[in-house]
Amino acid sequence: xxxxxxxxxxxxxxxxxxxxxxxxxxxxxxxxxxxxxxxxxxxxxxxxxxxxxxxxxxxxxxxxxxxxxxxxxxxxxxxxxxxxxxxxxxxxxxxxxxxxxxxxxxxxxxxxxxxxxxxxxxxxxxxxxxxxxxxxxxxxxxxxxxxxxxxxxxxxxxxxxxxxxxxxxxxxxxxxxxxxxxxxxxxxxxxxxxxxxxxxxxxxxxxxxxxxxxxxxxxxxxxxxxxxxxxxxxxxxxxxxxxxxxxxxxxxxxxxxxxxxxxxxxxxxxxxxxxxxxxxxxxxxxxxxxxxxxxxxxxxxxxxxxxxxxxxxxxxxxxxxxxxxxxxxxxxxxxxxxxxxxxxxxxxxxxxxxxxxxxx
Amino acid sequence: xxxxxxxxxxxxxxxxxxxxxxxxxxxxxxxxxxxxxxxxxxxxxxxxxxxxxxxxxxxxxxxxxxxxxxxxxxxxxxxxxxxxxxxxxxxxxxxxxxxxxxxxxxxxxxxxxxxxxxxxxxxxxxxxxxxxxxxxxxxxxxxxxxxxxxxxxxxxxxxxxxxxxxxxxxxxxxxxxxxxxxxxxxxxxxxxxxxxxxxxxxxxxxxxxxxxxxxxxxxxxxxxxxxxxxxxxxxxxxxxxxxxxxxxxxxxxxxxxxxxxxxxxxxxxxxxxxxxxxxxxxxxxxxxxxxxxxxxxxxxxxxxxxxxxxxxxxxxxxxxxxxxxxxxxxxxxxxxxxxxxxxxxxxxxxxxxxxxxxxx
Numbered sequence: 001x002x003x004x005x006x007x008x009x010x011x012x013x014x015x016x017x018x019x020x021x022x023x024x025x026x027x028x029x030x031x032x033x034x035x036x037x038x039x040x041x042x043x044x045x046x047x048x049x050x051x052x053x054x055x056x057x058x059x060x061x062x063x064x065x066x067x068x069x070x071x072x073x074x075x076x077x078x079x080x081x082x083x084x085x086x087x088x089x090x091x092x093x094x095x096x097x098x099x100x101x102x103x104x105x106x107x108x109x110x111x112x113x114x115x116x117x118x119x120x121x122x123x124x125x126x127x128x129x130x131x132x133x134x135x136x137x138x139x140x141x142x143x144x145x146x147x148x149x150x151x152x153x154x155x156x157x158x159x160x161x162x163x164x165x166x167x168x169x170x171x172x173x174x175x176x177x178x179x180x181x182x183x184x185x186x187x188x189x190x191x192x193x194x195x196x197x198x199x200x201x202x203x204x205x206x207x208x209x210x211x212x213x214x215x216x217x218x219x220x221x222x223x224x225x226x227x228x229x230x231x232x233x234x235x236x237x238x239x240x241x242x243x244x245x246x247x248x249x250x251x252x253x254x255x256x257x258x259x260x261x262x263x264x265x266x267x268x269x270x271x272x273x274x275x276x277x278x279x280x281x282x283x284x285x286x287x288x289x290x291x292x293x294x295x296x297x298x299x300x301x302x303x304x305x306x307x308x309x310x311x312x313x314x315x316x317x318x319x320x321x322x323x324x325x326x327x328x329x330x331x332x333x334x335x336x337x338x339x340x341x342x343x344x345x346x347x348x349x350x351x352x353x354x355x356x357x358x359x360x
Numbered sequence: 361x362x363x364x365x366x367x368x369x370x371x372x373x374x375x376x377x378x379x380x381x382x383x384x385x386x387x388x389x390x391x392x393x394x395x396x397x398x399x400x401x402x403x404x405x406x407x408x409x410x411x412x413x414x415x416x417x418x419x420x421x422x423x424x425x426x427x428x429x430x431x432x433x434x435x436x437x438x439x440x441x442x443x444x445x446x447x448x449x450x451x452x453x454x455x456x457x458x459x460x461x462x463x464x465x466x467x468x469x470x471x472x473x474x475x476x477x478x479x480x481x482x483x484x485x486x487x488x489x490x491x492x493x494x495x496x497x498x499x500x501x502x503x504x505x506x507x508x509x510x511x512x513x514x515x516x517x518x519x520x521x522x523x524x525x526x527x528x529x530x531x532x533x534x535x536x537x538x539x540x541x542x543x544x545x546x547x548x549x550x551x552x553x554x555x556x557x558x559x560x561x562x563x564x565x566x567x568x569x570x571x572x573x574x575x576x577x578x579x580x581x582x583x584x585x586x587x588x589x590x591x592x593x594x595x596x597x598x599x600x601x602x603x604x605x606x607x608x609x610x611x612x613x614x615x616x617x618x619x620x621x622x623x624x625x626x627x628x629x630x631x632x633x634x635x636x637x638x639x640x641x642x643x644x645x646x647x648x649x650x651x652x653x654x655x656x657x658x659x660x661x662x663x664x665x666x667x668x669x670x671x672x673x674x675x676x677x678x679x680x681x682x683x684x685x686x687x688x689x690x691x692x693x694x695x696x697x698x699x700x701x702x703x704x705x706x707x708x709x710x711x712x713x714x715x716x717x718x719x720x
Contacts, residue, residue, distance in 0.1 A: 049485035094659055206685075209567040213587035229649055229689045236688045289589055321681035326568075328596045328678055329589045 001174070002045060004029065004073035006088045008037040008062070013107065013148045014140040016076050017047040020057035022178045026062040026084040028239040029069040031087065033278045037206070040146030050143075051150040067090045073102045073176060078115060081292055082108035082340060085140045089118025102173055103160070107132035108296070109192045109304035113164045123187040123346070123358065125166050131162035131171045134194035135354040137179060139264070139279060147243045152279055157253070157261035159185035159194055165360050187359040190250040198301025199241055199255050200274075201293035203233040203334075206284065207237050209329055219286035222274040225285060231271030236318040238270070241305060247312040248352050305342040314350050361534070363431035364389065366448045367440040368397040368422070374500040374640075375437050376492025377407040380417035382538045387421040389429040391447065399424045400506030408487045411510040426451045435461050435534060438475060439496070440532045441652055442468035442660040442700060449478025452605065461531055463520070466489040467492035468656070469552045469664035473705045483706070483718065484524050491522035491531045494554035499624070500641060512639055517613070517621035519545035521552055525720050527584040535682065547719040549668075550610040559601055559615050560634075561653035562682050563593040569689055577645035583633040585645060591631030596678040600632070601665060605673040608712050649689060653683060660700045667701040672712050 001024050005016040008030035030038050041047055041062040048056050061352045070076065070092065078088040086249040087102055096102070097117060112132035113123065127169035128259055139152035158181055159303055162168045185191045205212065207230040207289055211219060227236075238255050245252035257271040259265035266281030274280060275304065286293055292318065302323050309316040327334050342348040350358060362461035365376040368390035380386045388400050396440055399562050401407055401422040402584040408416050430452060445464055456462070456479060464471035472492035473483065481488055483644075499512035516540055522528045525547040532544055545551045548624055558575065564573065564581060567590040571579060579585065598615050618631040619625035624639030634640060662683050671674040686693050702708040710718060 056379050152718065158594065188388060206567070207569040207689075210564075210585045210587050211568065211571050213589050224574060225570045227570050229569050229573050232691065233569075233685065233688050309691075317684050321684035324677050324681035325685065328593050329567075331592065354584075 001074045002026070002046070002072050002169065004069045004076040006030070006069070006076065006078045006086060006091070008034055008041070010142045010148055011105070011136045011138065011317065012077070013041070013047050013102060013146070014136075014150055015079050016139040017049045017054060017057045017148065018057055018153070020046070021053065021058065024178075025074070025234045026057075026059050028063075029057050029066055030064065031091075031241075032064045036145045037142065038064065040144070044146055048147040049150060050148070052153060052194050053150045054092040058311045059267070067095055069093045070100075073100060077101060077137065078102060078111075081146055081296050082111070083296070085111045094120070096121075097360045099266045100128050101174055102128060102130045103175070104130070104132040104196060105137075106135045107188065107191045108195060108300055109340050110188060110345045110347070111186050112161070113347065114340065115301055116163065120217075126164065126167060126240050128224045129162050129167045131160055131168065132188055132191050133182065134159040134185065134191040135196070135262075137182070146330040153200060154181055154262045154264055156181050156263075157258045158182045158192050161185040161188045161191045163188050164360060176270060181220055187356070188232045189248050189254070189355065190245070190247050192304070193241060193245045193248075193250060193252045194258070196255045196258060198297040198305060199238045199318075200234055201297040202302060203237050203324055204230055204294045205286070205289070206322060206325055206329070207233060209289065212289060216288045219285055221283050222259055222277060222280035223283040226274040228272055231274070233318070235270040237322060239317045240309065240314070240319050242340065244305065244309045244312055244314045244316070245288065247314050248308075249356055271351040294330055296328050299334045299337060303338065304340045306335070311342050361434045362432050363387070364429045364436040366390070366429070366438045366451070366476065367444060368394055368401070369440055370500045370502045370508055371465070371496045371498065372437070372439040372713060373397060373401075373407050373506070374496075374498040375439050377409045377417045377418055377508065379538055380406070380419065381413065384538075385542070386419050387420050387429040387433070388423075388428055390424065390653050391451070392424045393417065396505045398424065398687070404506055408507040409510060410508070412513060413510045424716070427455055430455045430460075433460060435463060438462060438464045438471075438658060441656050443472070443656070445471045445474045446478045449475040452479050452672060454480070456488045456586065457478060457480070461534055462490045463531065463535070463705060465497075466492070466495045466555060467548065468555060468660055468707045469700050470546050470548060470707070471552075472521070473707065474525065474700065477706060479629070486524065486527060489522050489527045489531060491520055491528065492548055492551050493542065494519040494545065494551040495556070495622075497503040497542070512623055514541055514622045516541050516623075516669045517618045518542045519551050521545040521548045524547050532692075546614065547563050547716070548609055549608050549715065550612070551720065552664070553605045553608075553610060553612045554600060554618070556615045556618060558595055558657040558665060559598045561657040562662060562686055563597050564590055565646070565649070565653045566682060566685055566689070568671055569649065572645050577647045579645055579694075580636060581640075581645040582640035586634040588629055588631045591629070591634070593678070596631040598681060600669065600674070600676045600679050604665065604669045604672055604674045604676070607674050608668075609716055654686050654690055657685055659692075659694045659697060663694050663698065664700045666695070667703075671708065672701050689719045
């Protein structure tokens with residue numbers, strides 16, 4: 001199976017390494033403005049990995065030419081933060097071939113729809129199958145250009161859905177050898193809602209703004225930054241997310257329960273669960289507030305959830321309060337920026353019931 | 361001038377000491393459930409003070425009998441947190457005499473109206489003149505029962521208004537020798553709005569919830585807890601307060617400017633101003649979140665401001681976000697508790713213009 005990986009960050013390198021380790025020929029793409037890892041992978045002819053996966057795996061091509069990377073690819077992984085999905089999709093536009101499968105990994109929120117829109121594919125087009133995952137299936141860091149350390153490859157709690165959802169199992173079968181723990185979500189709303197980052201990152205950050213800014217993040221984000229009161233805020237955000245899921249006919253696993261399933265945590269609670277999580281040991285706070293914990297997880301994640309809640313008729317006062325406060329702290333108006341909403345995805349006209357059918 | 365002081369906490373002891381130091385006979389009251397300072401003042405026959413005021417001053421009576429304390433008093437100071445005003449007023453009910461002046465110190469929010477309601481006095485009754493101050497005119501701590509240390513007696517930026525406001529100057533003349541820095545506010549909305557605690561305490565606390573809970577407040581609340589991002593939240597709350605004032609025809613001095621006038625701060629900015637404030641040096645964070653910075657300054661202060669904003673037609677999204685988040689953190693619903701609102705004060709039926717007239 002020929003694999004194309006778009007995105008040369010930590011996640012992209014992990015997917016590329018893992019696919020190669022399973023015996024697949026891999027090609028790696030990134031834009032010219034991100035040359036560092038591409039160059040390192042090129043020089044070494046592949047990716048070095050430490051941690052629970054380790055060794056060296058070859059990458060057949062690492063470069064900035066999207067046509068070379070897509071040529072003959074059976075699976076195309078678009079791996080990066082929420083704001084990377086659209087540029088990747090636009091780069092693929094008119095180069096995708098019938099029968100190719102695209103996996104936006106992770107979805108963030110509606111990533112598969114964002115990709116289809118950016119690539120000029122109709123929402124229900126099936127010539128190219130586009131899917132998304134609920135999370136990146138790794139805890140991974142780049143420690144040098146082209147060299148990664150994988151701390152965790154998720155043992156469960158990773159969901160995948162294609163749009164339309166009837167092709168989900170076809171995609172799962174195709175990735176089975178690399179991702180046996182991936183399971184089918186009902187539709188892309190479930191994968192989007194199951195993304196835990198908007199639930200945990202902004203709440204914990206807000207409750208520690210003073211310390212993050214004063215120490216430049218020199219403390220353990222989960223083990224020290226989470227206390228019972230902080231946990232209550234995380235839980236309140238999570239409850240609103242779960243309520244949105246209920247209204248949309250989608251089951252959302254509470255974040256700490258998912259954390260246990262994924263192998264990060266050993267106790268499914270909102271406070272002590274994070275404080276004692278082996279998978280979060282040593283994870284420092286962000287060095288500055290201007291970071292993806294706000295810019296992605298509020299700017300995309302919570303703004304999307306608030307919007308989805310409105311469309312589904314679910315009140316989200318706590319999510320709205322978090323957005324308001326993060327906006328003040330960052331001198332931005334995340335709601336007005338509207339980076340990812342049901343409207344920008346082209347889904348704002350549907351009722352909950354209609355969504356169920358249009359995505360199925 | 362005979363002085364009655366209701367409230368034997370740090371503020372009450374400071375007022376009693378200062379009035380006695382100016383040569384006035386002073387009597388001190390508190391409820392039986394607060395016996396500690398009353399007993400100490402009784403045993404010593406007065407109050408010991410260190411700091412910028414110092415020495416010993418006699419207190420003629422310290423006890424739990426409200427009639428003895430009110431008998432012949434020319435000025436009655438009700439000194440305590442917001443929740444003390446109503447019990448003090450109810451204790452005074454039917455014991456107040458024509459010509460007596462009551463000063464609720466500080467107002468917190470509408471303290472003079474709360475007192476009149478509790479004491480059974482009509483809003484525009486003038487037989488007993490009831491006034492309120494914008495703040496306690498001291499930075500003071502009790503370091504032992506009956507012994508206080510006064511760090512600062514405010515050099516300015518302390519406002520007083522009576523209800524109706526036409527008697528404000530009469531009251532100011534009566535307290536002039538003890539409080540020469542006190543000046544007239546337009547009405548009790550101005551004294552209430554000028555209370556800075558709801559602007560600074562909840563915002564700084566929220567941005568430091570993790571650290572407060574983890575260290576039990578073992579850091580400097582202002583000098584370490586305030587950073588540029590924290591300052592932006594304080595400023596956003598302050599802007600909404602100032603906007604409410606504008607709509608009600610009342611000028612509100614921005615908090616850092618007031619801090620400079622009062623002698624706490626040397627720089628009128630929302631971040632560095634607090635970090636460098638000589639008057640805030642050594643002020644530790646609260647030992648637990650269940651503290652007046654939320655319970656009084658959100659539960660009374662911000663809930664009142666949000667309500668006043670609604671009545672005046674001023675949007676307060678940031679104040680509302682702070683209330684929502686503090687409620688989640690404290691497992692309480694401060695809005696539903698409605699400890700002090702325009703409705704509980706009996707003022708909810710008036711337009712901004714009518715308020716101006718009914719309070720004047």
